[in-house]
Amino acid sequence: MYLLSFFSSYGMDENPTKYLFHFEHFLYFFLCIITFIILMKLYMHASEKTRKRFVTFLLILMLLLKYGGEVIFVSEYYLYSNPVSSFTHPFLDYRTFFSFQMCGVNNVLLPLVIWFNFKPAKDFVYVTSIIGGLAVLIYPAGVLYGSPLVITFPMLRSLIVHFLLVFVPCFLMYTSEFKLESKNWKNTLFGAILISIWSMYGNLFVDPSANNMYLMINPFYGGPIPILNIIPNGYHVIVLLSLVFLGFLLVYYAASKLNRYRDVHPYIEKSAL
Numbered sequence: 001m002y003l004l005s006f007f008s009s010y011g012m013d014e015n016p017t018k019y020l021f022h023f024e025h026f027l028y029f030f031l032c033i034i035t036f037i038i039l040m041k042l043y044m045h046a047s048e049k050t051r052k053r054f055v056t057f058l059l060i061l062m063l064l065l066k067y068g069g070e071v072i073f074v075s076e077y078y079l080y081s082n083p084v085s086s087f088t089h090p091f092l093d094y095r096t097f098f099s100f101q102m103c104g105v106n107n108v109l110l111p112l113v114i115w116f117n118f119k120p121a122k123d124f125v126y127v128t129s130i131i132g133g134l135a136v137l138i139y140p141a142g143v144l145y146g147s148p149l150v151i152t153f154p155m156l157r158s159l160i161v162h163f164l165l166v167f168v169p170c171f172l173m174y175t176s177e178f179k180l181e182s183k184n185w186k187n188t189l190f191g192a193i194l195i196s197i198w199s200m201y202g203n204l205f206v207d208p209s210a211n212n213m214y215l216m217i218n219p220f221y222g223g224p225i226p227i228l229n230i231i232p233n234g235y236h237v238i239v240l241l242s243l244v245f246l247g248f249l250l251v252y253y254a255a256s257k258l259n260r261y262r263d264v265h266p267y268i269e270k271s272a273l
Helices: 002-006 023-043 048-079 102-115 119-138 153-174 182-206 236-264
Strands: none
Touching: 023 048, 023 119, 023 153, 048 102, 048 153, 102 119, 102 153, 102 182, 119 153, 119 182, 119 236, 153 236, 182 236
16 A cells, blocks of 8 residues: 555645745755765765766666656556546656656756767756756755655655756766856856747647746745745746846856866866766
């Protein structure tokens, strides 16, 4: 019975903001920070071959979790007469193959960009992966739902995937596998415009009830976050864009500090990853 409840999307629509800024939220965020530090300490001084294998393992894990979740959502559609949650859907559904959310897109793009070493896309994918992953870790409505003490595969899937969206780019930048530089800001801007157009296409033409990248409806309205909880739909996009822009600036600022530190304290051999 436990396995049946573990491999289930049951509860994913229940109380998505109940635990925000409560003990469960802070504990979960603290565990993410501790895990980040431990993994970084364990592998940042490893050999190039070991680092590559470590990153490859994490990227494969991301893809397995993404499509493992889809297996659950699709199987629920055919096993039960009533949808278990709003995530339940048939196999021939766009959600099986595509995502119009920034995190969902980067869940696939990040492994592909790293494995195929597609350099023009790295600036955008790395920065937005960090920002998107952090946004979910800070506002974990997709993780702390229902009862946080009842662990399910979809809950672990969301937690691990978004954690890795932050960790993998940071790890690659810290170990000098990739250098994020402000001179390539146009690559990030171009990617951000493309992902926004892609998300709006999903909102307007694929699923008019969707709210991809929160472009249609303010998800924070009436919630616990000051200012955001009183902004009407439409106007909230201005605030969200400002926050995303601030996120870009903070990531680039942190990267510039890291680059200067690496120039003074080079200790790791660069690889072609």
